[in-house]
Amino acid sequence: MRxxxxxxxTDGLGKGLALHYLRxxxxxxxxxxxxxxxxAFLAEAADSNRATFLRADLTSVRAAMDLIATLEDICPTVDKLILCAQRYRLFGPRTTTHEGFEHSFALAYLSRHILSHGLRKLLEPAPWPVVMNVGTPGVPLGRIHWDDPQLARRYSGTKATLQSFRANDLLGVAFAALYPDTPIRYIGYNPGVVSTGMPAHLPRPIRPVAKASFAVFATSVTKAVVPMTDLLDDPPGDPFTAYRAKRRLALSGPAFDQDAALRLHHLTRDLLDAAAPGPS
Ligand SMILES: NC(=O)c1ccc[n+]([C@@H]2O[C@H](COP(=O)([O-])OP(=O)(O)OC[C@H]3O[C@@H](n4cnc5c(N)ncnc54)[C@H](OP(=O)(O)O)[C@@H]3O)[C@@H](O)[C@H]2O)c1
Structure with a gap:
């Protein structure tokens, strides 16, 4: 069984994919x-004994590491790892996690870095292992703030969110470069605009506008998961690929630069080593 x-x-695209794979x-x-x-997810899964919910606040490095340990205990292998956890903080003051990381950096990027690398050993024995990192490849906005990745000096929520998007593009490039012999296929995936509960978490002033434009332009979750599961079930041969819906993206430009990807990888390892969360 996969x-x-x-x-x-438990929500949005991730829940759509979860219910699909249960079916x-x-x-x-x-x-x-x-x-x-x-x-609610378990109730929707009806009485399937193949559905499990694990609670983890992935803003926390310790929680991401504990999640890896739990998965090692309960799963001999993992066939597909799909990274969807996200909470946009486009406005408002800078906040940091109890481990000292800026919120968007921690949740949207660092947790994905830890889980991608930390679950490699569980993924590799699977027949067609895939990591799908769901974000925004192909959007030409944002950059890595190399001199201040925690944005301690000139913070804006938009800057932090866009930086996390670009960091995830580079995460996939680095993953493929670091493990040239891995059977894991790493896919950076941009679903386009999809009607999820995401606008409900945006700040009040832009929430109605976002909800209204989602109502007009967004694809339903049911439709959006189809090209995602096509890729997950029949992954491309190349170690790293990026897609916007069904369209494969050229891996050119700074978003997919290998030197930048490896630089970010080492910077991230240094940050994690410096934080070195103790036992839970
Ligand atoms: N929807 C779109 O139009 C769109 C467009 C481009 C890219 N994307 C990307 O697609 C992915 C999924 O987006 P979505 O729209 O489906 O989001 P969503 O409906 O808002 O769902 C977000 C999920 O992340 C979980 N989450 C949030 N904070 C968490 C935390 N601290 N720890 C653990 N889990 C957490 C939420 O559960 P809890 O609330 O219980 O924590 C929820 O299950 C994201 O990476 C997003 O960037 C979406």
């Missing part, structure tokens, strides 16, 4: 931070 692990698997007969482990959403 095992599919989905962060953000397909897979074992599905959905990760989220809100127990009520986990219970």
């Amino acid at each position: 095992t599919v692990v989905i962060t953000g698997g 397909e007969g897979a074992r599905v482990i959905a990760v989220g931070s809100t127990p009520a959403k986990g219970e």
